[in-house]
Amino acid sequence: MSDSNKKKEMWEKIQKNQIFRAIFRTGGSITTHKQRVLVTLNNVFLHLHPVRLPKHAVKVKYTWCMGGLSFFIFLVLTVTGILLMFYYRPTVEYAYGDIVDLSEQVPLGLMREIHRWSAHLMVITVWLHMFRVFMTGSYKPPREFNWAIGVILLVLTMLMSFTGYLLPWDQLAIWAITVGANMAKATPFIGSAGPGSSLLAIGDVNFVHSASDAGFAMLGGRFVGEGALLRFYVLHCIGLPFVIMLFMIVHFWRVRKDGGISGPT
Amino acid sequence: MEQIKDFINIISAPQISFTAIILLFFFIFPPNDLFYKIHRGLRIHKLWTKGGGITIFSFLTIFFIFGITDQNFRMIVTKPDNVPIVALLYLVVFFLWFSLKQAYDNDKRIDEGKGPNEAEDAKQKVLVWPDLVYIELIAMVSVAALLLVWAVALGAPLEEPANPTVSPNPSKAPWYFLGLQEMLVYFDPWIAGVLFPTVIMLGFISIPFLDNNRKGSGYFTFKERKMAISIFLFFWLVLWIFLITTGTFLRGPNWNFFGPFEYWDKHKLVALTNVNLSELFYMVWQNKQLPSNILLREMPGFLLVGAYLGLLPLILAKTLFKKVYERLGPIRYSVFIIFLLIAISLPIKMYLRWGFNIKYLVSIPEFFFNI
Numbered sequence: 001m002s003d004s005n006k007k008k009e010m011w012e013k014i015q016k017n018q019i020f021r022a023i024f025r026t027g028g029s030i031t032t033h034k035q036r037v038l039v040t041l042n043n044v045f046l047h048l049h050p051v052r053l054p055k056h057a058v059k060v061k062y063t064w065c066m067g068g069l070s071f072f073i074f075l076v077l078t079v080t081g082i083l084l085m086f087y088y089r090p091t092v093e094y095a096y097g098d099i100v101d102l103s104e105q106v107p108l109g110l111m112r113e114i115h116r117w118s119a120h121l122m123v124i125t126v127w128l129h130m131f132r133v134f135m136t137g138s139y140k141p142p143r144e145f146n147w148a149i150g151v152i153l154l155v156l157t158m159l160m161s162f163t164g165y166l167l168p169w170d171q172l173a174i175w176a177i178t179v180g181a182n183m184a185k186a187t188p189f190i191g192s193a194g195p196g197s198s199l200l201a202i203g204d205v206n207f208v209h210s211a212s213d214a215g216f217a218m219l220g221g222r223f224v225g226e227g228a229l230l231r232f233y234v235l236h237c238i239g240l241p242f243v244i245m246l247f248m249i250v251h252f253w254r255v256r257k258d259g260g261i262s263g264p265t
Numbered sequence: 266m267e268q269i270k271d272f273i274n275i276i277s278a279p280q281i282s283f284t285a286i287i288l289l290f291f292f293i294f295p296p297n298d299l300f301y302k303i304h305r306g307l308r309i310h311k312l313w314t315k316g317g318g319i320t321i322f323s324f325l326t327i328f329f330i331f332g333i334t335d336q337n338f339r340m341i342v343t344k345p346d347n348v349p350i351v352a353l354l355y356l357v358v359f360f361l362w363f364s365l366k367q368a369y370d371n372d373k374r375i376d377e378g379k380g381p382n383e384a385e386d387a388k389q390k391v392l393v394w395p396d397l398v399y400i401e402l403i404a405m406v407s408v409a410a411l412l413l414v415w416a417v418a419l420g421a422p423l424e425e426p427a428n429p430t431v432s433p434n435p436s437k438a439p440w441y442f443l444g445l446q447e448m449l450v451y452f453d454p455w456i457a458g459v460l461f462p463t464v465i466m467l468g469f470i471s472i473p474f475l476d477n478n479r480k481g482s483g484y485f486t487f488k489e490r491k492m493a494i495s496i497f498l499f500f501w502l503v504l505w506i507f508l509i510t511t512g513t514f515l516r517g518p519n520w521n522f523f524g525p526f527e528y529w530d531k532h533k534l535v536a537l538t539n540v541n542l543s544e545l546f547y548m549v550w551q552n553k554q555l556p557s558n559i560l561l562r563e564m565p566g567f568l569l570v571g572a573y574l575g576l577l578p579l580i581l582a583k584t585l586f587k588k589v590y591e592r593l594g595p596i597r598y599s600v601f602i603i604f605l606l607i608a609i610s611l612p613i614k615m616y617l618r619w620g621f622n623i624k625y626l627v628s629i630p631e632f633f634f635n636i
Contacts, residue, residue: 030394030395033392036392036394036395037392037394039394040392040393040394046393046394046398049393049397050393051392051393052390052391052392052393053390053391053392053393053396053397054386054387054388054389054390054391055386055387055388055389055390055391056382056383056384056386056387056484057387057397058391058396058397058400059386060400060404061363061367062383062386062485064360064363065400065401065404068401068404069404069405069408072404072405072408073408076409076412092427096426096427099423100423103420103423110413110416110417112421113415113416113417113419113420113421114412114413114416115421116421117349117412117415117416117419117421118412120346120349120440121349121408121412123349123441124349124352124353124356128356128357128360131357131360131364131501132360132364134472134494134497135364135368135485135494136364136482136483136484136485137480137481137482137483137484137486137490138482138483139472139473139476140473140476140479140481140482141473141479141482143473144473144474147470147472147473148470148473151466151469151470152466152470154469155466158441158442161439161441162439162442165439168423169426169427170423170424170425170426170427171424171425171426171427171428171431171433172346172422172423172424172433173427174427174429175432175433175436175437176436176437176438176439178432178436179436179437179438179442179446180438180442180458182454182458183445183454183457183458183459184458184459185454186453186454186455186458186459186633187455187459188455188459188460191455191459193454193633194455194459194633195455195629195632195633195634195635196632196633196634197633198631198632198633199632223429224427224429225429262482262483263383263387263483263484264380264381264383264384264387264482264483264484265482265483
């Protein structure tokens, strides 16, 4: 018996094995049309997609892959972010030192680099995804609502990036966040340095002052300090990812429910 | 060499570069038939062909190669956190060209009576497994490889430990917010940091409800959606990407402007002679004291802003935007014009600052209310 025959026999044996059948319902070698359909239907991740698509919808020149890549980069960020959380403590005392240790003590300490560059890249891919959707007129009915969800996802992406910017606790971080916090303090009515805030007072008692305004809520203090670091850490690692996941679920669901990826009718 | 650098330094000042971009913009991205005719007459549409693309990219690359030989340029561009913006510039230019090339190809096909390329493709159906799955796999692997190489080649920046008593000069927000920080030059934080982001977000969300042109859905086209694309690109390219680029590369210590080849001198002095409209109105033009009554003092500003947001939409509906008004109807038009005028107030404020040194149109520091 020749070698290739042996291999073939072995492969067939594996495919008939109970464990293999339990995991891969569709079977090992996917050759027939029916199997190709079943692969998409049987797999929870692939069934985000329809089984069949018009050909323009898979062409890179039409889709630019930007939406899918944004999601992929989000997953990269999640995985690297979880790894970073093993080493990082969000306190003024430890934060900076932990970041230094990350590059000097941790073997294969590339995770912070991958995390940071992925974050930048995700902002770019989300913008370009929006640009593609605009240029192909894909926001037009029946996809208006999904476009709105997309805009919110874009804002959330930038907020994710913004909250993460503070965590290294270096000069770059706290002063960038200070610029942002100063803007929050200038919010009309609810910011202590914003127009109208002084109107919200009874006699001499101001309701909106520097320890009760939008900036204070954002920072957990008057300045970027311990409170801000913890707040940004929790928002960055749990709060915003939770919200962004919810919106992503709706976004992907609506892509399918609104008739799949846009195309000429 | 030095003369070229000096020349580029001078023309990249926002007063000049921004004006040039605005003047050219509507010929490159014509919003209506008239501009479109000129656009084709001047053969600007050749930009969106293969030859045009090569020309654009050669210019961009030559500029960067030329720039990188200069020490000051190199220092700004190769800062680790600025690298993504160089990448962004290339990607934005590339995808702009890529989408418009397909759009113009489709326009030509539509003129000839054939449908867009996408319609031709859509006749054929393919299966997700394997036709889409392998494209996704290749895309994911390439990006993962890119990230790995990027991460190995370039360390993530880490500066001195945080010190609340020493503020770096300039302190900059993350790059994707630098458009907002750049607006701080012309507006108070409550406008640049709160009102504008809100308006930008609401404006974007309202696009599908304002654009009632049913054509051009699901394929690239320019001719069928001239106005929508022109307006969108104006905001996205000019008021967002341009401001981010300026804020990142051209703003140095004290948020002063520095040309791309200029040394970031901490002691550069820029004369600030900005005045408020009220001061101009009463003290300069009428040689009087400022009235003590706040409302009276700020009356010119209030009237101006009120006329801009209240009266101008009506005038425009009767004149320049007559067709737009007819197409959109009163409700859509009102929302559209308010968003548009708020957005355009930014360039207007820029020119008021550059031309007349106007700081605020309405200035009530007593209530932190400055426009």
